[in-house]
Amino acid sequence: MKTLFANIGNTHSELAWDNLVNVDIIKTVDIMKELAYRAHEVDRLVVASVVPKVTGQLCVRFGQKLILLNAELAKSIKFADVDHFSIGADRIANAIAAQKHYSAPVMVVDCGTCVTTELIDKSNQFQGGNILPGRLLQRKILASATGQLPLAPLNSSLAKSPGRHTMEAIQSGVDLGLIGAIEKLITHNSKNFPDMTIVFTGGDAKFFKKHFPDAELAPPHFTLSGLLELAK
Numbered sequence: 582m583k584t585l586f587a588n589i590g591n592t593h594s595e596l597a598w599d600n601l602v603n604v605d606i607i608k609t610v611d612i613m614k615e616l617a618y619r620a621h622e623v624d625r626l627v628v629a630s631v632v633p634k635v636t637g638q639l640c641v642r643f644g645q646k647l648i649l650l651n652a653e654l655a656k657s658i659k660f661a662d663v664d665h666f667s668i669g670a671d672r673i674a675n676a677i678a679a680q681k682h683y684s685a686p687v688m689v690v691d692c693g694t695c696v697t698t699e700l701i702d703k704s705n706q707f708q709g710g711n712i713l714p715g716r717l718l719q720r721k722i723l724a725s726a727t728g729q730l731p732l733a734p735l736n737s738s739l740a741k742s743p744g745r746h747t748m749e750a751i752q753s754g755v756d757l758g759l760i761g762a763i764e765k766l767i768t769h770n771s772k773n774f775p776d777m778t779i780v781f782t783g784g785d786a787k788f789f790k791k792h793f794p795d796a797e798l799a800p801p802h803f804t805l806s807g808l809l810e811l812a813k
Protein backbone atom coordinates (compact mmCIF):
# COMPACT_ATOMS: atom_id res chain seq x y z
CA MET A 582 0.00 0.00 0.00
CA LYS A 583 1.46 3.37 -1.03
CA THR A 584 0.99 6.20 1.44
CA LEU A 585 1.66 9.80 0.50
CA PHE A 586 2.16 12.34 3.30
CA ALA A 587 1.34 16.03 2.86
CA ASN A 588 1.94 19.00 5.14
CA ILE A 589 -0.15 21.83 3.71
CA GLY A 590 0.79 25.27 5.07
CA ASN A 591 -0.45 28.69 4.04
CA THR A 592 2.62 29.39 1.87
CA HIS A 593 4.30 26.04 1.11
CA SER A 594 3.34 22.38 1.15
CA GLU A 595 5.61 19.37 1.60
CA LEU A 596 4.96 15.99 -0.02
CA ALA A 597 6.73 12.71 0.78
CA TRP A 598 6.25 8.97 0.41
CA ASP A 599 6.81 7.22 3.80
CA ASN A 600 10.32 8.74 4.39
CA LEU A 601 11.99 12.12 4.59
CA VAL A 602 14.67 11.46 1.97
CA ASN A 603 12.80 12.79 -1.03
CA VAL A 604 10.54 15.61 0.05
CA ASP A 605 9.00 17.89 -2.55
CA ILE A 606 8.25 21.46 -1.57
CA ILE A 607 5.45 23.02 -3.57
CA LYS A 608 3.67 26.35 -3.35
CA THR A 609 0.34 25.64 -1.71
CA VAL A 610 -1.50 27.42 -4.54
CA ASP A 611 -0.19 24.66 -6.86
CA ILE A 612 -0.78 21.69 -4.54
CA MET A 613 -3.95 20.31 -6.15
CA LYS A 614 -2.29 20.34 -9.60
CA GLU A 615 0.73 18.50 -8.18
CA LEU A 616 -1.46 15.92 -6.43
CA ALA A 617 -3.45 15.33 -9.60
CA TYR A 618 -0.24 13.98 -11.27
CA ARG A 619 0.28 11.54 -8.41
CA ALA A 620 -3.30 10.56 -7.60
CA HIS A 621 -3.20 7.26 -9.52
CA GLU A 622 -0.30 5.94 -7.36
CA VAL A 623 -1.81 6.93 -4.01
CA ASP A 624 -3.56 4.29 -1.89
CA ARG A 625 -3.66 6.49 1.19
CA LEU A 626 -3.08 10.23 1.67
CA VAL A 627 -2.17 11.36 5.21
CA VAL A 628 -2.49 15.13 5.53
CA ALA A 629 -1.88 17.96 7.98
CA SER A 630 -3.66 20.91 6.38
CA VAL A 631 -4.32 24.40 7.71
CA VAL A 632 -5.94 25.55 4.47
CA PRO A 633 -9.65 24.59 4.57
CA LYS A 634 -10.15 25.32 0.86
CA VAL A 635 -7.48 22.74 -0.03
CA THR A 636 -8.79 20.33 2.62
CA GLY A 637 -12.23 20.49 0.95
CA GLN A 638 -10.75 19.80 -2.49
CA LEU A 639 -8.78 16.85 -1.07
CA CYS A 640 -11.95 15.35 0.42
CA VAL A 641 -13.63 15.48 -3.00
CA ARG A 642 -10.57 14.16 -4.90
CA PHE A 643 -9.40 11.43 -2.49
CA GLY A 644 -12.54 10.47 -0.52
CA GLN A 645 -11.95 7.38 1.65
CA LYS A 646 -8.21 7.41 0.91
CA LEU A 647 -7.78 10.65 2.83
CA ILE A 648 -6.70 10.75 6.50
CA LEU A 649 -6.69 14.22 8.05
CA LEU A 650 -4.56 14.78 11.13
CA ASN A 651 -6.50 16.10 14.10
CA ALA A 652 -5.99 16.03 17.86
CA GLU A 653 -7.98 12.80 18.24
CA LEU A 654 -5.53 10.94 15.99
CA ALA A 655 -2.54 12.23 17.98
CA LYS A 656 -2.82 9.59 20.71
CA SER A 657 0.63 10.30 22.17
CA ILE A 658 -0.29 13.90 23.07
CA LYS A 659 -2.82 14.87 25.75
CA PHE A 660 -5.02 17.91 25.22
CA ALA A 661 -6.68 18.17 28.65
CA ASP A 662 -6.47 21.95 29.14
CA VAL A 663 -6.76 23.23 25.57
CA ASP A 664 -9.50 23.55 22.96
CA HIS A 665 -8.12 20.74 20.81
CA PHE A 666 -10.67 21.27 18.01
CA SER A 667 -9.24 24.70 17.26
CA ILE A 668 -5.55 23.76 17.05
CA GLY A 669 -4.06 23.69 13.54
CA ALA A 670 -3.00 20.28 12.22
CA ASP A 671 0.54 21.60 11.61
CA ARG A 672 0.80 22.54 15.28
CA ILE A 673 -0.36 19.07 16.32
CA ALA A 674 2.24 17.54 13.97
CA ASN A 675 4.87 19.84 15.56
CA ALA A 676 3.89 18.54 19.00
CA ILE A 677 4.32 14.92 17.84
CA ALA A 678 7.66 15.77 16.19
CA ALA A 679 8.88 17.57 19.34
CA GLN A 680 8.06 14.50 21.40
CA LYS A 681 9.97 12.30 18.96
CA HIS A 682 13.11 14.46 18.62
CA TYR A 683 13.54 16.24 21.99
CA SER A 684 13.01 15.67 25.67
CA ALA A 685 10.14 17.58 27.26
CA PRO A 686 9.37 20.22 28.32
CA VAL A 687 9.86 21.59 24.83
CA MET A 688 8.54 24.62 23.00
CA VAL A 689 8.48 24.64 19.21
CA VAL A 690 8.73 28.02 17.47
CA ASP A 691 7.43 27.50 13.91
CA CYS A 692 8.45 30.43 11.71
CA GLY A 693 6.15 30.18 8.68
CA THR A 694 3.46 32.48 7.32
CA CYS A 695 2.66 32.90 10.98
CA VAL A 696 5.01 32.37 13.88
CA THR A 697 3.43 29.81 16.16
CA THR A 698 4.60 28.20 19.38
CA GLU A 699 3.60 24.83 20.80
CA LEU A 700 4.55 23.86 24.35
CA ILE A 701 4.59 20.20 25.38
CA ASP A 702 5.31 19.32 29.00
CA LYS A 703 6.93 16.27 30.62
CA SER A 704 3.65 14.40 30.88
CA ASN A 705 2.96 14.88 27.15
CA GLN A 706 0.32 17.54 27.73
CA PHE A 707 -0.07 20.11 24.98
CA GLN A 708 0.01 23.21 27.18
CA GLY A 709 -0.99 25.61 24.39
CA GLY A 710 0.98 28.22 22.49
CA ASN A 711 0.97 31.50 20.64
CA ILE A 712 0.18 32.79 17.14
CA LEU A 713 1.49 35.97 15.54
CA PRO A 714 2.08 37.20 11.98
CA GLY A 715 5.42 36.20 10.45
CA ARG A 716 8.07 38.35 8.75
CA LEU A 717 6.52 38.35 5.28
CA LEU A 718 2.94 38.66 6.49
CA GLN A 719 3.82 41.74 8.58
CA ARG A 720 5.49 43.32 5.55
CA LYS A 721 2.44 42.53 3.40
CA ILE A 722 -0.04 43.99 5.86
CA LEU A 723 1.99 47.21 6.18
CA ALA A 724 1.97 47.58 2.39
CA SER A 725 -1.69 46.70 1.90
CA ALA A 726 -3.18 48.62 4.84
CA THR A 727 -1.36 51.90 4.21
CA GLY A 728 -1.22 54.31 1.30
CA GLN A 729 2.49 54.97 1.24
CA LEU A 730 4.42 51.97 2.53
CA PRO A 731 6.15 49.69 0.00
CA LEU A 732 6.36 45.91 0.25
CA ALA A 733 9.79 45.51 1.88
CA PRO A 734 11.76 42.44 0.71
CA LEU A 735 12.90 39.77 3.16
CA ASN A 736 16.59 39.94 3.95
CA SER A 737 18.68 37.16 5.45
CA SER A 738 20.45 39.46 7.92
CA LEU A 739 19.06 42.17 10.18
CA ALA A 740 18.65 45.62 8.66
CA LYS A 741 20.27 48.59 10.40
CA SER A 742 18.32 50.10 13.28
CA PRO A 743 17.27 52.85 13.57
CA GLY A 744 16.35 52.53 9.89
CA ARG A 745 17.64 55.40 7.71
CA HIS A 746 14.92 55.12 5.05
CA THR A 747 11.43 53.61 4.82
CA MET A 748 12.55 50.17 3.65
CA GLU A 749 15.15 49.85 6.42
CA ALA A 750 12.66 51.11 9.00
CA ILE A 751 10.15 48.41 8.00
CA GLN A 752 12.74 45.64 7.79
CA SER A 753 14.36 46.45 11.13
CA GLY A 754 11.02 47.26 12.77
CA VAL A 755 9.37 43.99 11.78
CA ASP A 756 12.39 41.71 12.19
CA LEU A 757 13.74 43.14 15.46
CA GLY A 758 10.16 43.41 16.69
CA LEU A 759 9.55 39.72 16.00
CA ILE A 760 12.84 38.70 17.64
CA GLY A 761 11.79 40.71 20.68
CA ALA A 762 8.33 39.16 20.63
CA ILE A 763 9.75 35.64 20.50
CA GLU A 764 12.17 36.49 23.36
CA LYS A 765 9.22 37.69 25.41
CA LEU A 766 7.15 34.58 24.65
CA ILE A 767 10.05 32.33 25.65
CA THR A 768 10.59 34.22 28.93
CA HIS A 769 6.89 34.30 29.71
CA ASN A 770 6.12 30.69 28.78
CA SER A 771 9.17 29.32 30.58
CA LYS A 772 8.04 30.66 33.97
CA ASN A 773 6.40 27.32 34.72
CA PHE A 774 8.88 25.32 32.61
CA PRO A 775 12.32 26.79 33.43
CA ASP A 776 14.26 23.94 31.82
CA MET A 777 12.33 23.82 28.55
CA THR A 778 14.09 23.23 25.23
CA ILE A 779 13.36 25.76 22.48
CA VAL A 780 13.24 24.44 18.92
CA PHE A 781 13.03 26.55 15.75
CA THR A 782 11.39 25.18 12.60
CA GLY A 783 9.62 26.51 9.47
CA GLY A 784 10.67 28.43 6.37
CA ASP A 785 12.17 31.28 8.37
CA ALA A 786 13.75 29.19 11.17
CA LYS A 787 17.37 29.88 10.17
CA PHE A 788 16.87 33.64 10.26
CA PHE A 789 15.45 33.57 13.79
CA LYS A 790 17.66 30.83 15.24
CA LYS A 791 20.76 33.04 14.77
CA HIS A 792 19.40 35.32 17.49
CA PHE A 793 18.73 32.50 19.97
CA PRO A 794 22.07 30.75 20.62
CA ASP A 795 20.68 28.49 23.35
CA ALA A 796 17.87 27.16 21.14
CA GLU A 797 17.91 24.18 18.75
CA LEU A 798 17.41 24.25 14.99
CA ALA A 799 14.98 21.44 14.18
CA PRO A 800 15.99 18.79 11.63
CA PRO A 801 14.67 19.33 8.08
CA HIS A 802 10.97 18.62 7.48
CA PHE A 803 10.31 18.56 11.20
CA THR A 804 6.52 19.08 10.94
CA LEU A 805 6.25 16.40 8.26
CA SER A 806 8.22 14.01 10.51
CA GLY A 807 5.47 14.41 13.11
CA LEU A 808 2.91 13.39 10.51
CA LEU A 809 4.99 10.35 9.48
CA GLU A 810 5.33 9.33 13.13
CA LEU A 811 1.56 9.15 13.34
CA ALA A 812 1.38 6.48 10.68
CA LYS A 813 3.88 4.12 12.41
Ligand SMILES: Nc1ncnc2c1ncn2[C@@H]1O[C@H](COP(=O)(O)OP(=O)(O)O)[C@@H](O)[C@H]1O
Nearest residue numbers: 590591592593692693694715716717783784785
Ligand atom coordinates in the same frame (compact mmCIF):
# COMPACT_ATOMS: atom_id res chain seq x y z
N1 LIG B 1 12.07 32.72 -0.58
C1 LIG B 1 11.07 32.76 0.29
N2 LIG B 1 9.78 32.68 -0.18
C2 LIG B 1 8.75 32.69 0.67
N3 LIG B 1 8.89 32.79 2.00
C3 LIG B 1 10.12 32.87 2.51
C4 LIG B 1 11.27 32.86 1.70
N4 LIG B 1 12.35 32.92 2.49
C5 LIG B 1 11.90 33.00 3.76
N5 LIG B 1 10.56 32.98 3.79
C6 LIG B 1 9.76 33.05 5.00
O1 LIG B 1 9.21 31.78 5.24
C7 LIG B 1 7.81 31.91 5.48
C8 LIG B 1 7.08 30.71 4.92
O2 LIG B 1 7.51 29.59 5.65
P1 LIG B 1 6.79 28.18 5.47
O3 LIG B 1 7.32 27.32 6.56
O4 LIG B 1 6.94 27.73 4.07
O5 LIG B 1 5.30 28.64 5.74
P2 LIG B 1 3.93 27.83 5.84
O6 LIG B 1 4.17 26.66 6.74
O7 LIG B 1 3.02 28.84 6.42
O8 LIG B 1 3.55 27.43 4.44
C9 LIG B 1 7.39 33.20 4.79
O9 LIG B 1 6.26 33.76 5.39
C10 LIG B 1 8.62 34.06 4.98
O10 LIG B 1 8.58 34.74 6.22
Ligand SMILES: CC(C)(COP(=O)(O)O)[C@@H](O)C(=O)NCCC(=O)O
Nearest residue numbers: 590591631667668669693694695712
Ligand atom coordinates in the same frame (compact mmCIF):
# COMPACT_ATOMS: atom_id res chain seq x y z
C1 LIG C 1 -1.79 29.43 13.01
C2 LIG C 1 -1.74 28.90 11.58
C3 LIG C 1 -2.42 29.91 10.66
C4 LIG C 1 -0.26 28.77 11.16
O1 LIG C 1 -0.18 28.41 9.82
P1 LIG C 1 1.18 28.50 8.97
O2 LIG C 1 1.83 29.79 9.32
O3 LIG C 1 2.06 27.35 9.43
O4 LIG C 1 0.81 28.35 7.56
C5 LIG C 1 -2.40 27.48 11.49
O5 LIG C 1 -1.77 26.60 12.37
C6 LIG C 1 -3.88 27.54 11.81
O6 LIG C 1 -4.68 27.95 11.00
N1 LIG C 1 -4.23 27.12 13.06
C7 LIG C 1 -5.59 27.14 13.55
C8 LIG C 1 -5.68 27.90 14.83
C9 LIG C 1 -4.85 27.31 15.97
O7 LIG C 1 -3.87 26.59 15.76
O8 LIG C 1 -5.19 27.57 17.14
Ligand SMILES: [K+]
Nearest residue numbers: 590671691693
Ligand atom coordinates in the same frame (compact mmCIF):
# COMPACT_ATOMS: atom_id res chain seq x y z
K1 LIG D 1 3.71 25.40 9.04
